[in-house]
Amino acid sequence: MDVFIPLFVVLPLAGAFLIAIIGSFAKGFGRIFTSIILAFLTGLSLYVIFKVEYPIILKVGGWELFEKIPIAIYMVIDGLSIYLLLIINIVGFFSAFYSISYIKRFTAENNYYTLFCLMAAGMNGVVVSGDIFNIYVFLEMAAISSYALVAFEIEKEHLEASFKYQVLGCLSSLFILLSIGFLYWKTSTLNIADISRMILSTEGGGLVTFAQVILLSGFGLKAAMIPFHAWLPDAHSSAPSPISSMLSGVLIKAIGAYVILRLFFNMFVISYSISMVITIIGTLSMVIGGILAIGQWDIKRLLAYSSISQMGYVILGVGIGMLVLSQNGDKSIATLSITGGLFHLFNHAVFKGLLFLNAGAVEYETGIRDMKKLGGLSAKMPVTTSTSLSASMSISGIPPFNGFFSKLIIIIAAIQAKYYVLSILAVFISIITLAMYLKVQRFTFFNKKEEDWDMRGISVREVPFTMCFSMVFLAVLCLVLSLLVVPSIRDIILTPAVDVLINAGQYSTAVLGH
Amino acid sequence: MIVYFLCIFLFLVGLYGVVTKRNLIKIVIGLAIMEYSVNLFLILIGYVKGGTAPILSNEVTKRVFVDPLPQAMVLTAIVIGLATTTLLLAIAIRIYKKYGTFDIREIKNLKG
Amino acid sequence: MKGMTVIVKKVTQIVCGIIFLYGIYIIIHGHLTPGGGFAGGAIIAGAFILLILAFGSEFLALKKEETRSSIMESSAILIFLIIAVLGMVIGVGGVFFVNFLPKGTIGELISAGVIPLYNIAVGMEVAAALLTIFLALLIYRDEVLK
Numbered sequence: 028m029d030v031f032i033p034l035f036v037v038l039p040l041a042g043a044f045l046i047a048i049i050g051s052f053a054k055g056f057g058r059i060f061t062s063i064i065l066a067f068l069t070g071l072s073l074y075v076i077f078k079v080e081y082p083i084i085l086k087v088g089g090w091e092l093f094e095k096i097p098i099a100i101y102m103v104i105d106g107l108s109i110y111l112l113l114i115i116n117i118v119g120f121f122s123a124f125y126s127i128s129y130i131k132r133f134t135a136e137n138n139y140y141t142l143f144c145l146m147a148a149g150m151n152g153v154v155v156s157g158d159i160f161n162i163y164v165f166l167e168m169a170a171i172s173s174y175a176l177v178a179f180e181i182e183k184e185h186l187e188a189s190f191k192y193q194v195l196g197c198l199s200s201l202f203i204l205l206s207i208g209f210l211y212w213k214t215s216t217l218n219i220a221d222i223s224r225m226i227l228s229t230e231g232g233g234l235v236t237f238a239q240v241i242l243l244s245g246f247g248l249k250a251a252m253i254p255f256h257a258w259l260p261d262a263h264s265s266a267p268s269p270i271s272s273m274l275s276g277v278l279i280k281a282i283g284a285y286v287i288l289r290l291f292f293n294m295f296v297i298s299y300s301i302s303m304v305i306t307i308i309g310t311l312s313m314v315i316g317g318i319l320a321i322g323q324w325d326i327k328r329l330l331a332y333s334s335i336s337q338m339g340y341v342i343l344g345v346g347i348g349m350l351v352l353s354q355n356g357d358k359s360i361a362t363l364s365i366t367g368g369l370f371h372l373f374n375h376a377v378f379k380g381l382l383f384l385n386a387g388a389v390e391y392e393t394g395i396r397d398m399k400k401l402g403g404l405s406a407k408m409p410v411t412t413s414t415s416l417s418a419s420m421s422i423s424g425i426p427p428f429n430g431f432f433s434k435l436i437i438i439i440a441a442i443q444a445k446y447y448v449l450s451i452l453a454v455f456i457s458i459i460t461l462a463m464y465l466k467v468q469r470f471t472f473f474n475k476k477e478e479d480w481d482m483r484g485i486s487v488r489e490v491p492f493t494m495c496f497s498m499v500f501l502a503v504l505c506l507v508l509s510l511l512v513v514p515s516i517r518d519i520i521l522t523p524a525v526d527v528l529i530n531a532g533q534y535s536t537a538v539l540g541h
Numbered sequence: 542m543i544v545y546f547l548c549i550f551l552f553l554v555g556l557y558g559v560v561t562k563r564n565l566i567k568i569v570i571g572l573a574i575m576e577y578s579v580n581l582f583l584i585l586i587g588y589v590k591g592g593t594a595p596i597l598s599n600e601v602t603k604r605v606f607v608d609p610l611p612q613a614m615v616l617t618a619i620v621i622g623l624a625t626t627t628l629l630l631a632i633a634i635r636i637y638k639k640y641g642t643f644d645i646r647e648i649k650n651l652k653g
Numbered sequence: 654m655k656g657m658t659v660i661v662k663k664v665t666q667i668v669c670g671i672i673f674l675y676g677i678y679i680i681i682h683g684h685l686t687p688g689g690g691f692a693g694g695a696i697i698a699g700a701f702i703l704l705i706l707a708f709g710s711e712f713l714a715l716k717k718e719e720t721r722s723s724i725m726e727s728s729a730i731l732i733f734l735i736i737a738v739l740g741m742v743i744g745v746g747g748v749f750f751v752n753f754l755p756k757g758t759i760g761e762l763i764s765a766g767v768i769p770l771y772n773i774a775v776g777m778e779v780a781a782a783l784l785t786i787f788l789a790l791l792i793y794r795d796e797v798l799k
Binding site for chain 3: 030033037040041044045047048051
């Protein structure tokens with residue numbers, strides 16, 4: 028069964044270069060091929076979740092253990108990896124299908140699809156690898172493709188946003204490489220399971236804590252936490268809309284939050300001070316992101332600041348779980364909190380992806396992104412309006428959409444762990460999110476009369492079929508995902524992911540086999 | 542021990558360049574200096590006292606080699622650094638064409 | 654872009670072939686001496702770039718050259734991936750990246766299984782990629798100057 032693992036990386040990589048070759052002869056090849064590859068990978072990840080036993084381990088090159096020391100490069104799929112693979116491939120497929128109509132107006136279409144496939148291959152590689160240097164290489168592959176995609180329309184603002192993003196991203200990658208150097212100095216190995224064994228057996232000391240702090244800064248910038256968030260509003264609002272939904276929906280989770288979870292739970296020993304730092308960073312992101320978002324008048328900039336706030340919810344949920352585990356508290360509270368955090372991860376990918384696709388649809392028809400000049404679109408673009416309404420209700424936490432359940436679980440876990448200030452802040456920011464999205468709905472779709480558009484001479488119709496299909500399907504997924512609270516479905520998808528993090532010490536036993 | 546501190550000092554020199562300079566190209570050069578310092582640090586970690594180059598051949602009699610794994614890591618890191626620097630420079634020359642200047646105080650279209 | 658003086662052209666004619674041959678030597682002996690795919694590929698790209706700088710060329714010739722080197726780069730990566738996956742299909746054990754050709758004695762030129770083939774694919778890819786980058790920047794500058 029371990030023949031499946033390399034397919035997640037090899038298929039998008041081969042597809043990217045096939046599109047580069049064949050695309051110079053046949054113009055429309057890249058569009059359909061990308062959607063086919065990502066649909067196949069979605070089907071493969073659904074098959075692995077429902078039918079196959081994990082963890083699945085592959086030793087690249089077939090090098091077996093030598094006197095109980097792992098010398099091969101490992102690729103591991105366990106509960107957390109397959110959960111993230113599902114998120115990446117689903118949102119990736121819908122963004123690729125949406126961009127069939129959206130990217131038609133650019134001339135360099137094949138470059139776009141090549142870079143898209145490379146980004147998907149890099150993200151799949153990060154969640155599948157079991158070796159910290161492999162994580163660094165795949166992370167750079169995904170990040171460099173995203174730098175080029177942000178600057179895809181070569182106008183003034185896009186180039187400036189891409190340059191700022193690149194300088195900060197390169198800085199954080201250098202921090203990550205420096206901390207990999209420190210870890211190798213201390214433990215003489217690069218395998219995640221083996222490093223966790225070596226840290227337990229030797230005296231940790233100052234060098235490992237220093238490596239932890241530098242690692243947190245590097246990956247905190249990739250995950251857009253406060254105070255490392257300065258690149259996010261410019262980059263996510265200047266990218267083309269399907270790329271914005273991929274960046275905000277998947278990239279900051281796959282190369283930011285996932286790596287923090289994997290390394291701080293399964294590799295390092297959970298300590299009280301680092302857990303406190305992570306929880307404080309999560310709370311600050313939640314609060315400051317929400318307050319900065321509500322004053323914006325550009326749709327995509329508001330959505331980008333709101334991403335910072337929602338990622339703060341995820342890190343808050345996980346941080347409370349870490350705090351409880353580090354003090355050897357009640358394991359059921361930690362399970363509840365981490366379940367809430369991971370569930371909110373999936374929900375945010377779906378509804379934030381949908382919101383960015385809606386903003387792209389509005390921009391495709393009218394060419395305007397400033398909310399003060401928009402309005403009165405509800406009769407002319409019914410599909411966009413209704414899907415945007417369901418996404419806004421979902422992100423504000425209104426039942427029966429999925430956002431309500433995940434936020435409720437995080438707030439209940441915070442109250443049970445006796446952090447009352449955090450739960451009050453979470454409820455307060457939820458109310459501010461509701462206000463912010465009521466503002467978006469009112470000013471974009473409902474404010475003015477529809478004859479305004481005919482007077483301005485812009486003809487506004489509904490968007491083409493492929494864009495409608497993606498938006499409707501994601502809106503349906505918003506409702507379907509609230510079924511993940513039902514215990515029987517939760518045990519297949521969500522509980523294995525949480526178990527990997529709660530039983531943190533068993534990762535090395537499962538991978539190495541002894 | 543002194544050598545590792547010198548590597549970190551070179552890293553801080555590059556960081557000073559990225560943070561203080563106003564010309565886009567000088568920022569790119571600062572990032573390149575930081576990359577070189579991290580690569581140097583990685584290779585110095587693998588030094589074994591009295592070791593020689595890790596190449597296996599028929600004439601070698603000494604059996605203490607330096608660690609070859611950081612050398613493989615640094616090869617990969619050099620290639621990644623090349624790709625990053627190339628993309629930064631390509632965007633920098635397009636910015637020069639659009640804005641007419643390399644000064645970052647003039648390039649401020651996005652605010653808020 | 655214009656070429657350079659007569660002295661540079663004459664010396665380039667003599668030296669360029671030697672540089673190319675040296676790059677091929679470093680690629681092929683990648684499993685015996687330091688170097689391997691990346692270093693050899695960079696040297697070969699240097700030989701081509703020296704030719705373009707010394708002799709100059711027309712704008713249309715540069716565009717045709719860039720299309721060809723871009724296709725060469727993508728095919729070299731596809732060859733690399735095919736060799737890697739071939740291990741899964743043919744080889745003993747059936748895992749990714751396995752070394753399935755016979756390994757000879759240490760120190761011979763034809764030994765170490767698939768590694769020389771990987772070196773050749775990586776060398777082609779790096780040379781084509783560096784040439785594509787150089788040509789793309791040159792074409793942008795010529796477009797801007799027109």
